[in-house]
Amino acid sequence: MSVEPLQSAPPVPYGxxxxxxxxxxxLxxxxxxxxxxxxxxxxxxxxxxxxxxxxxxxGDWAAAGxxxxxxxxxxxxxxRPVTRPGHYAAHLWVERLGRTGLTYGFRLCDADGTGTYAQGHRVLVRVDPQALRPTPWSERARTIAAELLRPEAEAEAA
Known part of the structure; x- marks a missing residue:
């Protein structure tokens, strides 16, 4: 499954x-x-x-999947600080894809993908809406997330 960019954005080597x-x-x-x-x-x-x-x-957690x-x-x-309004970009990728968890990496950068202003990661856990306990990601979400894996993460998973 190939995911097309949402808007015309310069290509990045991954994510x-x-x-x-x-x-x-x-500001x-x-x-x-x-x-x-x-x-x-x-x-x-x-x-x-x-x-x-x-x-x-x-607004419906049960239907949110x-x-x-x-x-x-x-x-x-x-x-480094962003010092003026304007167009920038978020470079997004997946660092780790687990059964119920997902770690994604990000950079806030210039619109063309150069010049990093901030970077980091965030760990998400999918939860069952009633029990509020971890539950597995759907196969569709896993397929999409797998396409965003950074190359080093793909090698580590192999």
């Missing part, structure tokens, strides 16, 4: 580059992107990516 926009009101009093906005932009990029593939959440997940861990390393 997906998703356009994001920094608005003037995302703090020093004129830099507020630290809380970096993960928010990445979260929005992931939501757009999955939504573009037919995954979504409309793979979108019913929780964050176990998040790490962000701020490399």
């Amino acid at each position: 997906q580059l998703v356009p994001v926009t920094v608005h003037f009101d995302d 703090d009093a020093l004129g830099m992107l507020h630290n809380s906005r970096y993960p928010l932009l990445v979260e929005r990029a992931w939501a757009e990516y999955w939504h573009g593939l037919g995954f979504g959440f409309d 793979d979108m019913c997940n929780v964050i176990k861990e998040m790490r962000v390393s701020y490399e």
Whole structure:
């Protein structure tokens, strides 16, 4: 199964580059992107990516399927500040794909995929909506996530 980019974005060697926009009101009093906005932009990029593939959440956790997940861990390393509004990108990929967990990596970067501003990872666990206990990802979600595996992660899984 091949997933087409959501918008025309430059190719990256692995993962997906998703356009994001920094608005003037995302900047703090020093004129830099507020630290809380970096993960928010990445979260929005992931939501757009999955939504573009037919995954979504409309308020019904029982019907949410793979979108019913929780964050176990998040790490962000701020490399250099974003100092003006404009068009940027979130480079998204999968580091590890487990039975119930998924670790994804990300970079907030220039729109063409160069110039990293922040990078990190986030660990998600899919949960059953009634029991709120870990439950396996669907085969469809696993297939899509496997296509986003970074090359080193593919080698480690083999």
